Amino acid sequence: MKVCPIWFHCCRILSYSFFRLFHSIRSEGADSLxxxxxxxxxxxxxxxxxxxxxxNVRRVTYYLARHTLFAPPIGSWLLxxxxxxxxxxxxxxxxxxxxxxxxxxxxxTLVLFPEGQRTFDGNxxxxxxxxxxxxxRTNTPVVPVHIxxxxxxxxxxxxxHPFRPIRVIYGKPLRFSGDPKxxxxxxxxxxxxxxAISNLK
Numbered sequence: 464m465k466v467c468p469i470w471f472h473c474c475r476i477l478s479y480s481f482f483r484l485f486h487s488i489r490s491e492g493a494d495s496l497x498x499x500x501x502x503x504x505x506x507x508x509x510x511x512x513x514x515x516x517x518x519n520v521r522r523v524t525y526y527l528a529r530h531t532l533f534a535p536p537i538g539s540w541l542l543x544x545x546x547x548x549x550x551x552x553x554x555x556x557x558x559x560x561x562x563x564x565x566x567x568x569x570x571x572t573l574v575l576f577p578e579g580q581r582t583f584d585g586n587x588x589x590x591x592x593x594x595x596x597x598x599x600r601t602n603t604p605v606v607p608v609h610i611x612x613x614x615x616x617x618x619x620x621x622x623x624h625p626f627r628p629i630r631v632i633y634g635k636p637l638r639f640s641g642d643p644k645x646x647x648x649x650x651x652x653x654x655x656x657x658x659a660i661s662n663l664k
Contacts (some may be wrong), residue, residue: 467544471523474545479518482511485625486616490519492633496606500567503633504594504656505608506587507576509617512610515629516574524572527559560597567601577656581619590657595639595649604636607656609663632663 482488505516517524523546530549532538550559566573577590598605612629639652
């Protein structure tokens with residue numbers, strides 16, 4: 464992943480300034496994140512969620528983004544430079560997993576939404592087992608993150624509502640324990656993550 468740290472942090476500061484000005488963004492626990500490879504696992508209710516999670520963290524963070532957004536000339540250059548990893552949501556390929564594993568191998572920080580897609584009604588969705596698989600195979604701690612208010616600011620299928628406050632709470636790291644045998648084991652850990660996200664609220 465060819466990330467430009469200067470460009471990334473410029474975008475992060477701009478994002479933080481936007482959220483601070485228009486949504487009075489506040490965070491808890493961002494300064495307590497452990498060093499080393501890390502998966503940040505937030506709930507997902509809005510397009511605002513990725514930048515809202517990353518702008519509070521003073522490190523390069525990587526994201527999964529729909530592969531269709533990487534069209535040249537802008538998307539193919541801009542998105543990789545700020546840590547976006549292309550993924551086909553309908554048919555995830557091995558290249559996406561390879562990029563994810565490489566980020567964590569290099570002790571990077573990855574934002575991964577356990578639900579897979581944004582909620583329609585504001586309620587937490589059931590997690591997909593993928594976050595459990597990635598955490599288990601890379602032995603990476605997972606930090607549950609609860610975002611409050613992003614749906615009010617920019618709901619799925621709706622327009623932008625400025626001056627709706629957003630709060631981001633970072634929890635304590637969870638680790639996959641035991642020896643995973645099948646999809647059910649990954650799903651069980653993904654469910655534990657969602658429960659931890661819920662408890663943060």
